[in-house]
Amino acid sequence: MPEPIPFSQALRERTRVVHEKSEGAVFMQDLMAGRGSRDDYVRLLAQHWFVYDALEEAERCSPMTLSSPRSSLPS
Incomplete structure (x- = not known):
């Protein structure tokens, strides 16, 4: 069984x-500049609110670790 990771x-x-790709988007470059x-x-904040709300809900409903082998991570 794979070792759990945080x-x-x-x-x-x-x-x-995906995060690295978004940093190169013209919109993000303009915003950061x-x-x-x-x-x-x-x-942008309004769009991110839904993502963070879902992450916080998932954190409340499940353990803080995942038992997923690193080899199954998408690249």
Whole structure:
């Protein structure tokens, strides 16, 4: 049986590629360089709220570790 890993570690490993791609998006580059508007930032936060709400709910409902072999992580 694979050794359990912390949920935060599994999430970081499984979303790394997508996260790195999003950092290269023109929208994110503009926002981070101060070229985005306040409304752009508010919309981004509103989109992220649903993601973080789901993550917090999952944390409340399940153990903090996953028993997933590292070899099954998407690349």
